[in-house]
Amino acid sequence: MKGQYLDEQAYAAMLNQDLVLYEVYEIKRPESAGELMHGISIVHPGKVGDEYFMTKGHFHTVLDTAEVYYCLKGQGTMVMETPEGDWSVKELRPGCVLYVPPCWAHRSVNIGQQDLVTFFVYPGNAGHDYGTIEQQGFRKLVVERDGRAQVIDNPRWHAIER
Amino acid sequence: MKGQYLDEQAYAAMLNQDLVLYEVYEIKRPESAGELMHGISIVHPGKVGDEYFMTKGHFHTVLDTAEVYYCLKGQGTMVMETPEGDWSVKELRPGCVLYVPPCWAHRSVNIGQQDLVTFFVYPGNAGHDYGTIEQQGFRKLVVERDGRAQVIDNPRWHAIER
Numbered sequence: 001m002k003g004q005y006l007d008e009q010a011y012a013a014m015l016n017q018d019l020v021l022y023e024v025y026e027i028k029r030p031e032s033a034g035e036l037m038h039g040i041s042i043v044h045p046g047k048v049g050d051e052y053f054m055t056k057g058h059f060h061t062v063l064d065t066a067e068v069y070y071c072l073k074g075q076g077t078m079v080m081e082t083p084e085g086d087w088s089v090k091e092l093r094p095g096c097v098l099y100v101p102p103c104w105a106h107r108s109v110n111i112g113q114q115d116l117v118t119f120f121v122y123p124g125n126a127g128h129d130y131g132t133i134e135q136q137g138f139r140k141l142v143v144e145r146d147g148r149a150q151v152i153d154n155p156r157w158h159a160i161e162r
Numbered sequence: 163m164k165g166q167y168l169d170e171q172a173y174a175a176m177l178n179q180d181l182v183l184y185e186v187y188e189i190k191r192p193e194s195a196g197e198l199m200h201g202i203s204i205v206h207p208g209k210v211g212d213e214y215f216m217t218k219g220h221f222h223t224v225l226d227t228a229e230v231y232y233c234l235k236g237q238g239t240m241v242m243e244t245p246e247g248d249w250s251v252k253e254l255r256p257g258c259v260l261y262v263p264p265c266w267a268h269r270s271v272n273i274g275q276q277d278l279v280t281f282f283v284y285p286g287n288a289g290h291d292y293g294t295i296e297q298q299g300f301r302k303l304v305v306e307r308d309g310r311a312q313v314i315d316n317p318r319w320h321a322i323e324r
Contacts, residue, residue, distance in 0.1 A: 027261065029228070029263075032226075033227075033285070034224065034226040034227035034228055034285060035228050036230050036284070064196040065195075065196035066191070066197050067198070068198050070281050097189070097281070099189065099191075099198070099200070101191075102194075102197060119232050119281075121200075121230050122198070123196060123198070
């Protein structure tokens with residue numbers, strides 16, 4: 001997650017604490033198009049500086065594959081963007097279904113006080129491209145301002161050659 | 163559902179009551195492999211004779227595509243079978259994830275006293291083949307015996323040419 005959080009000093013300080021920010025438990029199936037990978041994602045509550053704990057986020061290696069999330073617990077947002085520059089931040093709350101359409105990178109952010117728990121499903125052949133986000137970051141970040149979640153521009157975002 | 167329930171007389175009598183046995187609410191997405199159809203299935207509680215209310219059940223038109231169920235409410239079973247003759251009946255209860263592997267026909271059965279509610283996801287290109295089950299039925303049925311759910315052979319099951 002190095003380079004993803006805005007407050008690099010706060011992030012470096014937390015690294016020494018060996019803190020777990022999120023966990024993913026997945027049922028692995030064969031990596032073919034007709035199969036469905038599925039599992040549970042848990043993002044713990046907390047902040048790095050004033051930025052909420054979040055997942056690394058990823059595109060799928062097979063870019064035009066979707067992902068579905070069903071929120072089981074907690075309060076969060078899904079930060080999404082396309083290679084073309086569209087972006088969207090949607091709410092996650094228990095009972096909510098969130099559809100990440102094909103070609104959208106996605107990252108879940110815990111803006112609540114308890115674990116954010118989601119059930120996810122994506123095509124077996126999708127794969128994960130973490131590298132693009134590692135280098136680019138997401139265009140938008142979710143931070144706490146005056147005790148509330150707010151979406152801000154990521155000043156460090158920059159396009160890489162794809 | 164004509165021909166699916168064992169007790170045809172009981173089924174005919176219920177038809178006159180215009181009863182809804184189950185409902186499906188789906189988010190329709192483009193029918194391509196990278197998309198994911200998803201929605202909610204509700205099987206109401208009740209019996210036709212001593213056979214529990216159930217869905218019609220289906221193979222996918224693209225046979226080697228999977229489906230994932232997350233059980234939200236109620237108590238049920240998923241009845242499954244392959245064209246080759248394998249069969250399986252698995253439990254559905256709240257918090258349970260049930261994976262229907264590629265090539266398996268599947269039908270959910272409500273063996274409880276309240277609605278059986280599941281969240282389902284399957285590949286956008288899968289399609290539904292209801293015809294095979296309409297003609298063959300499933301190899302196994304779920305009926306109440308001495309107040310409990312029991313799996314029995316379907317005496318009317320017969321293979322059709324595929």
